[in-house]
Amino acid sequence: MKLVFAGTPEVAVPSLRALLGSEHEVAAVVTRPDARSGRGRRISASPVGEVAEAEGIEVLKPAKAGDPEFLERLAEIAPDCCPVVAYGALLPQSALDIPRHGWVNLHFSLLPAWRGAAPVQHSVLHGDDVTGASTFRIVKELDAGPVFGTLVETVRPTDTSGELLGRLAVSGAELLKRTIDGIASGQLEPVEQQPDGLSYAAKLTAADAELDFTHPALRVDRAARACTPAPGAWTTFRGTRLKVGPVTPVTDADTPDLDPGQLHAGKKHVLVGTSTHPVALGEVQPQGKRAMAAVDWARGVRPTEDDRLGA
Secondary structure (H helix, E strand, O other): OEEEEEEOOHHHHHHHHHHHOOOOEEEEEEOOOOEEEOOOOEEEOOHHHHHHHHOOOEEEOOOOOOOHHHHHHHHHHOOOEEEEEOOOOOOOHHHHOOOOOOEEEEEOOOOOOOEOOOHHHHHHHOOOOEEEEEEEEOOOOOOOOOEEEEEEEEOOOOOOHHHHHHHHHHHHHHHHHHHHHHHHHOOOOOEOOOOOOOOEOOOOOOOOOEOOOOOOHHHHHHHHHHOOOOOOOEEEEOOEEEEEOOEEEOOOOOOOOOOOOEEEEOOOOEEEOOOOOOEEEOEEEEOOOOOEEHHHHHHHHOOOOOOEEOO
16 A cells, blocks of 8 residues: 555654565655753654655655644545654644554554553553553544554563563564454455543653652652653652663661651662652652762761651
């Protein structure tokens, strides 16, 4: 089939490469407009855009997917199908109607669980034992279209959302390729989603990423991992923001009893109290400084018994 691939961030690149290596033709790529990124805030193309340009593929960067110029060019290309991975913009019905096999999205959850913008983060945050990916035909309602195929992925006890998403991006690329193969052969028909197990995964904001040490250690652990690498878990120390990487719950018999947010700095670890047992800090990043091991940070700030993390 003739394809137009839509995607923007690095997580979409494995799928684009899988389709470029398939028997199908990737006639063009749709991605978000160039934006400022990195420490220098330089304007640069998206990861998907960079790969497409390197491969000599036409790249379309509409400000909105409903722009008349974009719709006209898409109709001229006349794709059979438009595979989508994390494109990052709403697709109007006028765009959905152009390819005869529609737009097929790779979504990183087992639909109808975790429809929405942050399925992997919510899977980690809520302690799912398993998650996965689904391919489905895009319809007007959010992530509600009929499903072509799924895969299952175990959520490991120490997974951050970034680590889990990285694995799903690779396995999901093969799922998307096989889905496109099945549509092309006429042997694959989608199945409507059932209402059982429906849940939504809203985007996690910086406010959502503030750690609350009055919660149990298990919940603090999940929150920190869910927000790594983005939007980045954080707390406050002496009135300034402190970015916090993944933590480790500690249940050793000789672990000191600590109040929520109370610090205990040792030679090998820095503990923080929660409503249950403490957690050990891994990497932290004070505001305006580089990331560092928690023990190095504590050695510099020398926390007292009166110091607390968080409000």
